[in-house]
Amino acid sequence: MEKIKLAKASRLTSPNPVTVVCTEKPDGSTNLATVSWWTYLSFNPNMIAFAMAKTSYSGERVRETGKVIVTVPGAEIADAVMGCGSMTGRNTDKVGKFGIELASVEGSKIQIPAHSRVAIQCHMKEYHETGDHYLYICDVEQVYGNEAEEALFAWNGYSQLRPAK
Ligand SMILES: Cc1cc2nc3c(=O)[nH]c(=O)nc-3n(C[C@H](O)[C@H](O)[C@H](O)COP(=O)(O)O)c2cc1C
DSSP: OOOOHHHHHHTTTTTTOEEEEEETTTTTOOOEEEEEOOEEEEEEEEEEEEEEEOOOOOHHHHHOEEEEOOOOOOBHHHHHHHTTTTSSSSSHHHHHHHHHOOOTTOSSSSESSEEEEEEEEEEEEEEEEEETEEEEEEEEEEEEEETSSOOEEETTTTEEEEEOO
């Protein structure tokens, strides 16, 4: 073994998971951001966590509203998901720009990409400063799944999105 940087380790662990973090903007529309750094935390009670850069608009919206839906995107929207990870939604409607079809979620103002394999509806329990990111720890309210959608993963670090098979 040789000493390497942590960023290089993330290439060695590819394919890495990919989610789309869905939040509500002040005008009621949905913002979408691509997030690889997420994990299950607990099945009893159901909890998950994800890390987002301190500067991210999505993080700001989660801290403001306390609500978030974390989705695993389907293979059909790979290009759009890469787009959602390349610009902030602070002044841009990413849903319109990348032509992403949305679906409603019962009891939530936040919408999700119609092509999602999994959607985990949460409220934020707490968040912690972790270096240049905040770690958002979330209680899960509801979980949805669709086996017909093929999950996307990030390859070569985070530079390409495609299924694992
Ligand atoms: C494949 C991929 C994975 C990403 N994973 C993360 C992540 O885990 N955490 C993070 O803060 N940003 C991640 N990003 C970058 C954000 O999606 C990007 O900063 C985005 O502009 C944030 O949008 P927002 O400001 O609308 O929240 C990733 C980008 C890509 C393309």
